[in-house]
Amino acid sequence: MGKTKNSAGLIRTLMPFAGFIFIVGLFAFLTKGRLYTVGNLKLLLSQTYVLLIACVGVFMIMTMGGLDFSQGSMLGLCSVVVCYLSNINIALAVVCGMITGGLIGLINGFFNVKRKITSFIVTICNMYLFRGIVAYATTKTPVYGASNITTYNTLPFALTFTLVILVVAFVIFQYTGLGNRLKAIGAGETAARFAGIRVERTKILVYAAAGMITGLAAFINSIKVGSVTATAGNQLETQIMIALVLGGMPVNGGAKVKFYNIILGALTYKILTAGLVMLGIEPKTQQLIMGIVFLVMVAIFADRETGMIVK
Amino acid sequence: MSEILLHAEKIDKNFGVTHAIDHVTLDFYKGEIHALIGENGSGKSTFTSCLTGIYHKDSGEFTLNGTEVNARNQVDGNYQGVAIIVQEIGTLSGLSVAENIFLGKEDEFTKCGVKNTNAMNKKAQELLDSYGFNYIKATDLIDNYNFEDRKLIEIVKATHFKPQILVVDETTTALGEKGRIELFKVMKQTRDDGRCVIFISHDLEEVIEQSDTISVLRDGVYIDTVKSADVTPDDLKKLMVGREMSNDYYRTDYGERVSDEVVLRGEHLTVPGEIDDFSIELHKGEIIGIGGLSECGMHEVGKALFGASYDRKGTVTLADGTQINDIKTAIDHSIAYASKDRDNESLVINDTIQDNICLPSLEELKKNHILHAKDQKVFAEKYAKQMSTKMEGVHQFMSALSGGNKQKVVLARWIGKDSDIVILDSPTRGIDVKVKADIYQLMDTMRKNGKSIIMISEEIAELLGMADRIIIMKDGRQSGEFKRAEDLKDTDLIAEMV
Structure with a gap:
């Protein structure tokens, strides 16, 4: 049994890599290589930044065994703030975007930790609440950013911006003990508390940090689009979750998460969707396919042995 | 036959x-x-x-x-x-x-797809009564x-x-x-x-x-x-x-003087429903045994001193005046705690041996503010081996280990942390004689090295064998105190428990 367990563990580790290579290969074949022309790759990359950045925060939340469904609305509201303030000063816009995200994260964390409501419920409530606010802010016209805001949207700038966030997050996660602590909370909250981890404080701060990171994603979103409409960031939360799971992340977090889940997952997801678009598959059929893929991956990566649940 | x-x-x-x-x-x-x-x-x-x-x-x-x-x-x-x-x-x-x-046997009370809850409750109550547990109500949660x-x-x-x-x-x-x-x-x-x-x-x-x-x-x-x-x-x-075991796995010394230096002082500790105005002074190099019936509140004393109790009143003070009110402060000030509930409180069961051993020592393991994976591995291996933990490697998950080996990992964690005040709740619960002997040996060594230990135990022989001082609790309060002595008998302790 143990040997099969080990090989099952190995398959689970290799699966996301194999999945990535398979998807890359499949669409190379189906699109006859069109997907990977320089122009299309640039386009693909430019569509990946927001997802990649937002995944970083949710990755930390999910490592602790939580979920965040408010990410899409959060991105929407942060984008409103960024676009609105970019008319005054771009740095101010970025900072206030982060603060907005951080505050929403604090609200999530507060209700999850202090009021002891599962993150699933809290963040779904906030998803509707903040979507409502975004809709209100954009009722008459979209919120337009400064006229020069899209000039930031160059490949070197956006790519560097994203990479810096990823590297900083990786270093903090891997080399400060934060990762160990978050994994311990995900794997066993009581035991983590008895090992001296300030579980409540950590949780609230991680929700807030995830919000601030999404504020940064909102900046990239804003320079790409230049304005915000009521649907900005729609379904980002599910995209994040599908991406992380595609990257090999167990939905219930814990000891088995790896930082590379973020990058692998976001890339696999974006290639998959871009490929489907290029093949001219209708949006509703795309959703159907994504649903099936998500279900299959969750079934593979859920950590059933340990019987953990999403908190 | x-x-x-x-x-x-x-x-x-x-x-x-x-x-x-x-x-x-x-x-x-x-x-x-x-x-x-x-x-x-x-x-x-x-x-x-x-x-x-x-x-x-x-x-x-x-x-x-x-x-x-x-x-x-x-x-x-x-x-x-x-x-x-x-x-x-x-x-x-x-x-x-x-x-x-009747878990899994609901069918016995089901007719035409409808479960007859009353019949099940009635049957359960009859059974409870027949065992003499009539104070337990079948319908209660x-x-x-x-x-x-x-x-x-x-x-x-x-x-x-x-x-x-x-x-x-x-x-x-x-x-x-x-x-x-x-x-x-x-x-x-x-x-x-x-x-x-x-x-x-x-x-x-x-x-x-x-x-x-x-x-x-x-x-x-x-x-x-x-x-x-x-x-x-x-x-x-x-x-x-498979070999001769020496009989004397407890301490053999009697009459050794314990230092006057107080390292930990708990005063008027009260936790509603658990302990009631309990005070304790722990000296340097001392082993205090706390005993009593399982519901006497002694298990909560360990939590209270570690800052882990909810709604605790009273104070826990270290020699330097530091107040212990939460777990982080306790650990940072060299207090260790091994819970009776090993699988939930002492260990992150769905995590590896390495992570469990390193968790409280992450800050010490950093070199120039950076935590390296290799240092964690070396650290975990060192202390897991020192405790002779039976394992495939430090990357093995805790859930695969037996009870005694889990306890060894718990102890390895705190020895690695080099804590000066060690609170052990039921340290040898469900553990075989060989590991037990190892744990007693370890406690004796720690004591001699000037560490102070509070051992909460339901085993009277262990209290008599290891402690310098034994505190017996009843209904959340101290009911008796005994100094280590060769002629102290289990009946003396039991008299204070009931």
Whole structure:
């Protein structure tokens, strides 16, 4: 049994890599290589930044065994703030975007930790609440950013911006003990508390940090689009979750998460969707396919042995 | 000799590279209490788990009264005549007492798809009354009862249908005096009906007293079967370990002077429903034993001193005046705590040995503010090996280890942290003699190195053997205090407990 367990563990580790290579290969074949022309790759990359950045925060939340469904609305509201303030000063816009995200994260964390409501419920409530606010802010016209805001949207700038966030997050996660602590909370909250981890404080701060990171994603979103409409960031939360799971992340977090889940997952997801678009598959059929893929991956990566649940 | 009731033929089970039980062939007779003993990881629990459907054996055959037993799960096992009372808690929160007793057997009360809850409650109450537990109400939520009562309910759950084979797996360590008496009554009843009890316990005196026959396993291999009347605990230890065990695994010194230096002072500690105005002073190099009945509040004292109690009143102060009000502060000021609830509080069970050992020491492991994976591995290996933990490697998950090895990891964590004040709650609970001896040895060494220890224990022999000072608690308060002395007797302590 143990040997099969080990090989099952190995398959689970290799699966996301194999999945990535398979998807890359499949669409190379189906699109006859069109997907990977320089122009299309640039386009693909430019569509990946927001997802990649937002995944970083949710990755930390999910490592602790939580979920965040408010990410899409959060991105929407942060984008409103960024676009609105970019008319005054771009740095101010970025900072206030982060603060907005951080505050929403604090609200999530507060209700999850202090009021002891599962993150699933809290963040779904906030998803509707903040979507409502975004809709209100954009009722008459979209919120337009400064006229020069899209000039930031160059490949070197956006790519560097994203990479810096990823590297900083990786270093903090891997080399400060934060990762160990978050994994311990995900794997066993009581035991983590008895090992001296300030579980409540950590949780609230991680929700807030995830919000601030999404504020940064909102900046990239804003320079790409230049304005915000009521649907900005729609379904980002599910995209994040599908991406992380595609990257090999167990939905219930814990000891088995790896930082590379973020990058692998976001890339696999974006290639998959871009490929489907290029093949001219209708949006509703795309959703159907994504649903099936998500279900299959969750079934593979859920950590059933340990019987953990999403908190 | 009476008839064979259960025959086990070449039972074999592997967990990865670990050969948990190696072709064990064993007979159990009608009308006997048959004890299974062995060190941690010797395969006792694995053997009975295969019988009762908790695990599935790799090969071999169990024959009960001439029919093969092949339980797919515990309920299936019940219907085939085998039942088990497990080591850890085996009842489900959120369900009523009656629902727990008939878990998986709801069909017995279901007619045309409708469950007759009243009939089930009535039957459950009759059963509880017949066992003499009439203060337990079948309709109550199980959560209303404490650990011990839940264990009693489990006894009813496992035995009410008169299984041919009843497995009692290390249950007594979780029970107080009253629970033990009830359990032994049920075991004797089972024997006198011509059925059989398989009894697993680490308490060798208890084993000899309660059982008729004793079989010994070592490293998954069957060693020998002896008559309980013919052996002493030392004979059994020899069989278990395979070598002569020295008898004196407790401290042997008496009359040593304890330092006057107070390292930890708890004053007027009160936790509602648990402890009531309890005060304690711990000296440098001292071992304080705290004893009492399991519900006397002593387990909460450990939590209170560690800053882990909810709603604690009173103060916990270190020699330098630091107040301990939360766990982080406690650990940062060199206090360690090993909980009685090992799987939930002491260890992150779904994590690796390495992560568990390193968790409180992450800050110390950093070099120039950077935590390297390699340093964590070296650190974990060093202390896991120092405690001679039986493992495949430090990347193994805790859930795969036996009880004694889990406790070794807990201790490895705090030795690695080099804590000066160590609070151990039931440190040898469910642990075999060899590891027990290691733990006592370790405590003695720590004491000599100037570390201070508070040992909370339900085992009187352990308190008498290890502590410089013994505090007995009753109803949340201190009821007696004894200095270490050669002529101190267990009866002296018991007199203060009840």
